Amino acid sequence: MPQPGDILRNHYKIIKILGSGGFGDTYLAQDIDLPGQPKCVVKHLKPNSDPAVLQIVRRLFDSEAQVLYKLGNDSDQIPRLFAHFEENGEFYLVQEFVDGVDLSHEIIPGEKLTEIAVTKLLQEILEILAVVHKKNIIHRDIKPQNLMRRRQDGKIVLIDFGAVKEVNTMTVNTQGQTSFSVAIGSLGYMPSEQAAGQPKLSSDVYAVGMLGIQALTGLQPNELPKDPTDGEVIWRNLANVTEKLADVLNKMVSDYFRDRYLSAVEALAAITSLQPQQRQVTPTVPIPQPQQRQVPPPPPSATPTKIITPSWSRRKIIKTVGFAGAGLGLAIVVPRLSQSNSVPITPFRIPSSSLQTFQFETVTVDAKGKITNRRNEEARYFTEDLGNGVSLEMVQIPGGTFTMGSPETEKDRESDESLQRQVTVPGFFMGKYEITQAQYQAIMGTNPANFKGEKRPVEQVSWDDAVEFCEKLSQKTGKTYRLPSEAEWEYACRAGTTTPFYFGETITPDLVNYGGNNPYGSAPKGEYRQQTTNVGIFPPNSFGLYDMCGNIWEWCQDVHNNSYQGAPTDGSAWLIGSDNNIRLLRGGSWFSDAWACRSDARLRYARANRNISFGFRVVAVAVA
Structure with missing residues (x-):
């Protein structure tokens, strides 16, 4: 020594x-x-x-x-x-x-910082951590003692990366297999998956969230109580804080890692969105890639109750107050009759003479993402004039029967994708593209999107925003528009395929806008664009629908249930569940890992939530 x-x-x-x-x-x-x-x-x-x-x-x-x-x-x-x-x-x-003092001199036991101070502190920390996460590196030991306030300029410096400490804990068994005898991290700031030796980028997000709660409550993380039923931190009654910040922190410290922001970039976007003057700042990383990214002022909050919030479609639903997406605040919204209570909708008739035909090329890839087949196909559609040169193209989707859900052998499948069953879907019309910002502006008069561009999909829209768009579009056109049911969405996405993706066994960033750093199966890593792209620039599926994989998650009508046991088999939406506030999204996004872009992957979120990876496309209940 x-x-x-x-x-x-x-x-x-x-x-x-x-x-x-x-x-x-x-x-x-x-x-x-x-x-x-x-x-x-x-x-x-x-x-x-x-x-x-x-x-x-x-x-x-x-x-x-x-x-x-x-x-x-x-x-x-x-x-x-x-x-x-x-x-x-x-x-x-x-x-x-580093000449300075660590944050234990600012976050003092028994003393509570103001919400403004904590929000600023979280933003400072996450800005540094986003640089680290951008390179897919996990710090593993975020805590006040490892965050130094530099005297020279007052900036926070991130020190003492935990990964190097692994050299101290490595062992080799008699078979030559290596393992680490000690989990790297600090108690209270270390989530369960990290304690089990499987840290994620979201493990660092958990630690930053716990640090924020510590600053607001004056309590050390190991002094905070947890809900014995789900392991969630109980802290909201210990701090004077708005629902908007509480929602963000609750998501950061969710017990299950996929229920959190997946990286510091996504968490940074959520924190930044709480400061209106910084709304137009675009993140540079996963989150991020929510990741991952800010937003318009959140909807008015109501008195919160314990509601079920989202998960990145893993095994359980976490109970917390409100939402922590890149937008937000909690709004308790009265259900709209046309969507929530499944009032029968009478189809309108589209004369065959009004339908046009378009040609397109589809591709199929093998397990390594190599294109093995190209096909020229065609589909029929009609065009809706929204005014000011903006139109909406609606593609005819023929009725049919398909197998909904994922087989147990499918890689990265989720339990709520069971049980597989046969579903018969009547024909309908579906948006050729996700609703664009130009289309949303034409109907709603606003554009909430973070990644601006008329031909980019609109994002940062809640389920209720999407429903309102459908209602106003219906009023404008005299036709009936709505969100797709989950069954309609998956049927339209698969377009006759049974593989994990409509492209085949995998996807690549040449075909889909997703987090290319995290491929599926044997496919190689590729470009991670860190933002939405214009609709329609990637190959469509065999129905002529574009971006059903990636770009943005798409809202569906349905209430979330933990499995398909008892779900309708006629293609209609399943509107009975444990919580009417929890709705489904499909398709993955620009920020998602490849597995989340599978045709059968599901994402559940509170209907009032907005996120820069959430958008939608519409369905017309029409016959030709």
Whole structure:
């Protein structure tokens, strides 16, 4: 163990020890080879001494050091790594010294910060963490002590990445398999999946959320009570805070990782959206890619009750007050009769002479994403004039019977995609594209979208916004427009296919706008655009519908249920469920991993929620 006065590698003179723990020791040192002998920080990591481990540890240490070199070059709010080396089987990192104090001097036990102060603090932290998450790197140890307020400029600096600490906890069993004996992180800030040794980007989001709640309540994270039924943090009654910020924090600290913002970029967008003067700021990362990204002022809040909020379509629904999407606030909305209570709608007739035909090319890919087939197809449609040169193209979808849901063998399937069953869907007309910003502006007179562009899909619309659009469109045209039922949506998306995607076994960013860093199956990684794209630039499915995979999640009529047990088999919407506020979205988005773009993937969200990856397309109940 180095002592004050010791010189490492004839270069770094130890001044004093700064801290010590199970992972090693940290020292303040001087670089005696440089003019002025500037200060630096030396981290001494003491790995398992088992000889079988050292070679693997050495590779891991070098790899993680390269990450730190790059991060320090990417941001002045991450300490630069000057050197890394090994001596006598022990490992050393030499980093930039940050002259400042950590956030434990601002977040003090028993003292509550104001909402304005906490919102600003969260934004500062998430801006740095977004840089890290953009490179798909997990910090693993976000807490006040690892966030330094630099004296020079008052900026927050993110220190002490937990990944490097793995070298201290690696073991190798008799079969040569490696494992880590200790979960990296700090109690109270570490969510369950991280404690189990499977950290995600959203694990860091959880830690930042807990830090925010700590600042608002004056309580340490391990002092906060949790709901014994679902593990959710109970804190709302301990702080004086608006529903908008509470919703964001609740989503950040959801017990299940897929129910949170998936990265710091998405969380940053949600926090930024709470500050109207920064509405037009576009995120640069996943979230993000909600990710991930801000929004118009949220709808008025009502007195909150415990409602069921969204999940990224994993195994459970989390109970929290309100929503934490990139928009928002909670609005308790009176159900609209035409959608919520399933009033029968009489189809209108479209004369065959009014239908036009368009040609298009579809493609099929193999499991590696290589195009194996191209087909020329055609479909019929009619055009609705919305005024001012804006039109809406509605494609004829023939009726038929299909198998709804996913087989148990499908990769990354969810339990709520069961049970598979035969559903017969009558014919209908569906929007050729997702509703664009120009179309939404023509009907609603506003454009709430974050990623501006007349031909881009409108986003940041709630289920109720989409329903209102359909009602106003119906009034304008004299025809009946509505959201699709889930069965109609999946039937139209599949377009006769039974594979996970209508393109085949997988997708690629050449075919779909999604988070290309996270492919499906054997497909390679590809471009992650970090925003919506104009509708119609990717190949359609065999019905002539564009962007049914990716770009934006699309609202459906249905109330969420945990499985298809008891669901209608006639193509109609399922409007009976445990909570009328929870509605379904389909299709994945620009921010989604590939698995979420599958034809059968489902996303449940509170109907009042707005998000920069949420939009819709419409259905016309018409016969030709």
